[in-house]
Amino acid sequence: MNWPQLLVTVLTLGSIFGVVTLSLNLQYARGGMINFGIVAYFAVGAYTYAIFTQPPPQGLDQYKFGFGWPWWAAVIVAGLAALVFAAVTGWPTLRLRGEYLALTTFAFAEVFHSLLLNERRIGNGTVGLARVERPFGDWGPIEEKYVFAGAAVLLLVATLVVFRRLLVSPYGRALDAIRDDETAALAAGKPAQQMRRQVFLISAVPVGFAGAVYAMFTTLAQPSLFTAEVTFIVWIALVLGGERSVYGVVLGTVGLVFFEEIVRAWPFETVRSAQIAAAVEHVVTGLVFIAVLRYQPFQAAATRLKVSK
Amino acid sequence: MLLLQFFVSGVATGCFLILATIGFSLTRRVEGFLNIAHAELLGVSAFTTWWLNAHHGWHVLAAAVAAVAFTALVGLGIARVVYDPIRHRGPAVLLITSTGVAFVIGGALHGLIGTGIRTLDIGLAHRYEAFGLRVTSHQLIVVGLAAAVSVSLALFLNRTRTGLAIRAMAVNPELAASRGVNLSATSRATWLLSSGLAGLAGVMLAVLATLTTDLAFAQILQILAVAILAGLGSLYAVILSGLLVGVAMDVSAYWIPAGYRPLVAFAVVIVVLLFRPAGLAGTRAA
Numbered sequence: 001m002n003w004p005q006l007l008v009t010v011l012t013l014g015s016i017f018g019v020v021t022l023s024l025n026l027q028y029a030r031g032g033m034i035n036f037g038i039v040a041y042f043a044v045g046a047y048t049y050a051i052f053t054q055p056p057p058q059g060l061d062q063y064k065f066g067f068g069w070p071w072w073a074a075v076i077v078a079g080l081a082a083l084v085f086a087a088v089t090g091w092p093t094l095r096l097r098g099e100y101l102a103l104t105t106f107a108f109a110e111v112f113h114s115l116l117l118n119e120r121r122i123g124n125g126t127v128g129l130a131r132v133e134r135p136f137g138d139w140g141p142i143e144e145k146y147v148f149a150g151a152a153v154l155l156l157v158a159t160l161v162v163f164r165r166l167l168v169s170p171y172g173r174a175l176d177a178i179r180d181d182e183t184a185a186l187a188a189g190k191p192a193q194q195m196r197r198q199v200f201l202i203s204a205v206p207v208g209f210a211g212a213v214y215a216m217f218t219t220l221a222q223p224s225l226f227t228a229e230v231t232f233i234v235w236i237a238l239v240l241g242g243e244r245s246v247y248g249v250v251l252g253t254v255g256l257v258f259f260e261e262i263v264r265a266w267p268f269e270t271v272r273s274a275q276i277a278a279a280v281e282h283v284v285t286g287l288v289f290i291a292v293l294r295y296q297p298f299q300a301a302a303t304r305l306k307v308s309k
Numbered sequence: 310m311l312l313l314q315f316f317v318s319g320v321a322t323g324c325f326l327i328l329a330t331i332g333f334s335l336t337r338r339v340e341g342f343l344n345i346a347h348a349e350l351l352g353v354s355a356f357t358t359w360w361l362n363a364h365h366g367w368h369v370l371a372a373a374v375a376a377v378a379f380t381a382l383v384g385l386g387i388a389r390v391v392y393d394p395i396r397h398r399g400p401a402v403l404l405i406t407s408t409g410v411a412f413v414i415g416g417a418l419h420g421l422i423g424t425g426i427r428t429l430d431i432g433l434a435h436r437y438e439a440f441g442l443r444v445t446s447h448q449l450i451v452v453g454l455a456a457a458v459s460v461s462l463a464l465f466l467n468r469t470r471t472g473l474a475i476r477a478m479a480v481n482p483e484l485a486a487s488r489g490v491n492l493s494a495t496s497r498a499t500w501l502l503s504s505g506l507a508g509l510a511g512v513m514l515a516v517l518a519t520l521t522t523d524l525a526f527a528q529i530l531q532i533l534a535v536a537i538l539a540g541l542g543s544l545y546a547v548i549l550s551g552l553l554v555g556v557a558m559d560v561s562a563y564w565i566p567a568g569y570r571p572l573v574a575f576a577v578v579i580v581v582l583l584f585r586p587a588g589l590a591g592t593r594a595a
Contacts, residue, residue: 034401092583099343099400103537104582107575110530114572232408239405275423282416289409293402294395 002265008149010261012217014254015152019159019210021237021253022246023203026163028238030172031199032179033094034102037109038234040089041082041204043116043226045211047123048081049074050221053133063124071135075212082208083201090200094193109231116223128222132215152213159206160246166202175199236289256285314442315560321448323555324455325513329528330535330547331462332506337536338544339479339499340396342403346387347507348532349414352525354380354511356422359520363430369516377508384504385497393496411526418522427520451513458509459548466544471498531558534574538581553577 020042027033052074054066069077093104116123123129134148166172178185178192186192215221233256241252263281333347354376361372391410395402435446466472474495477485486492511525518524535554539546554574561573 034404092579096582099404100537100582102401102404103343103533104579106533107537107578111572111575111579114569118566118568118572232412235405235408272423276420279416279418279420282419283413284416286409286412286414286416289412290391290406293398293406293409294391 006261006265008145010254010258012145012149012152013261014250014257015149015156016210016214016217017234017237017257018156018250018253019206020234021241021249022156022159022163023207024234024238025246025249026167026199026203030167030175030179031196031203033196033200034099035105035200036102036231036235037089037105037107037112038207039226039228039230040105040109040112041085041207042211042214042230043112043221043223044082044085045078045208046215046221046226047116047129047211048078048208049212049215050123050129050132052077054129054131063121063129071133071216074133075209078212079205079208082204082211085208086201086204090197094197094200106228106231109228113223113226113228116226123221123223126223128220128224130220132219132221134216134219148217152217155206155209155213156250159209160250162206164246171195233285236285239289239292259285310441312560312563315563316556317442317444318448319556319559320552321444321451321555322559323552324452325510325517326531326535326555327455327548327551328451328458328506328513329510330532330539330551331458331544332503332510333532334536334539334544334547335499335503335506339475340388340392340403340496342392342400343407343533343536344503345404345407345529346410346414347407347503348529349411349418349525350380350384350504350507351511351514351528352418352522353383353414354508355515355520355525356418356427356522358512358515359427359429363427366430369429369431373512376512377505380508380511381501381505384507385500388496388500411529415522415526418525422522424522429515431516447516451517454509454513455548455551458506462544471495475499475502530571531574534571534578537578 020038024035024038027035049071051063051065052067052069053071054063055068056066057063089105089108093101093108096104117126119125134144167175174185174190175195177188178190178195182192214225218225234253237253237256238249239252240256241248241250260281263277266277329348329351332350333344336342336344336347357376357379358369358372361367361375362369367375387410391406392403395406437444437446437449466476474485474490475498477488477490478492478495478499482492485495514520514524514528531554535547535551538550538554554577557577558570558573561569565573
């Protein structure tokens with residue numbers, strides 16, 4: 001097994017998905033919103049980046065738009081697009097709470113996925129957009145994949161810093177107050193509904209950025225990359241890391257990605273054994289998920305730490 | 310005419326959706342959470358039927374009965390081992406846990422069955438024609454079964470002791486317990502019933518469709534659509550909303566490509582939720 005390659009991949013993908021998990025954590029652990037359609041915001045970022053960087057359609061291309069913008073402008077637009085998508089989907093859904101919200105966000109993600117799949121004018125339908133632009137070349141003696149991993153880590157760190165600043169500010173404390181006791185927070189003059197909506201919008205932006213970076217990494221924007229499975233994986237990572245713990249969430253994501261990449265990179269002799277391995281990966285992921293939710297080891301550890309301090 | 314034909318097949322689709330959703334809604338109503346793994350139970354049942362029928366040469370009816378019983382027990386087992394110990398953590402944790410259960414069952418099916426297309430060892434469906442419209446015998450079976458299940462479920466919940474206990478527990482567990490309802494026995498009965506219904510829907514899935522291991526997961530989207538539309542936890546509205554979603558999906562194929570079927574289902578849901586946030590039944594089940 002090629003360990004350095006594996007580690008770079010884990011670092012890159014772990015950082016990209018770490019950004020998504022962090023945003024989900026902000027929505028769930030701070031805002032009390034269950035977003036079961038997070039993959040859609042991720043896909044919006046990826047597709048926006050692909051569409052804005054690719055050349056105008058020619059030959060067999062079925063997509064309608066290609067703007068050929070520079071990569072940095074497209075990344076910014078990807079974040080904005082995720083914000084707009086969050087505003088559009090948040091408007092009808094955020095009146096709902098709890099499981100109704102979970103289901104409608106899930107529904108929106110499915111509708112969006114189905115749209116990407118069937119509407120060839122957006123991104124060639126099932127085929128997807130290939131050869132998405134990858135901005136970084138070799139950086140002197142440093143190979144491109146290391147530069148890229150560095151960029152992904154940078155995005156993760158930036159997200160972490162911004163979210164941390166936000167959460168320790170008075171704004172963050174007001175959010176905690178709303179989550180813990182909405183009636184009391186309302187009585188203290190905190191606009192609960194409005195602030196939840198703001199959190200929903202703010203947290204969508206990094207997800208859009210992460211989607212753009214993911215499109216660069218795979219050089220592909222294809223509907224099959226953005227299924228409900230991504231949502232579940234991110235949720236599992238969130239639960240693995242222990243909700244409300246920012247570093248735990250990142251660690252959980254990296255751990256999960258590491259586990260998946262090892263299964264993927266393992267040299268299997270036959271197709272059947274690879275199939276069984278993929279199935280076992282699913283089963284183990286599910287079992288870990290169930291066990292973590294039941295015993296909550298990370299939360300227990302966090303409480304112990306606090307007590308001993 | 311073609312439009313009417315789509316309508317007829319939509320009714321059959323709707324009846325399948327009723328079968329698939331009613332167990333899901335029962336779980337939501339009594340146990341109080343959304344069991345995402347419900348759809349995977351359809352897969353368990355469908356592949357048990359296939360395994361007994363196509364592999365071991367059982368008659369399809371015997372295979373179906375065995376599959377439904379097996380699925381009911383699997384559902385009960387999962388509930389005992391996985392859901393019961395964490396029930397105090399609330400519906401959100403249960404909902405997320407059930408996606409973990411869906412992963413486990415789905416992965417196990419992939420591992421045991423493998424990829425590829427399977428069909429039951431039964432003859433092709435008979436076609437009947439009337440007024441220029443065609444229906445197959447399989448579609449008629451689904452419609453009949455959905456009607457029979459709806460009626461017998463209503464009778465069961467209203468007339469029998471266990472049924473009344475289930476309804477009492479759904480409304481107020483503490484009060485029910487103080488009036489002498491055995492909560493754990495009632496919960497067991499609910500799980501057997503809802504998983505058995507999933508089993509029945511799974512058999513129908515095996516009869517109607519060619520089986521692949523990811524087919525079961527695809528069903529959860531439609532089940533969710535029907536359940537939200539009905540209003541989570543309401544049972545009688547499932548019948549109406551199942552038919553509505555089924556007809557909307559199939560009739561829409563008249564104007565737009567069939568690939569948009571799931572989109573149509575959720576578009577209906579989103580529109581309804583905008584105007585009636587608690588679904589068709591209109592009352593918010595707590």
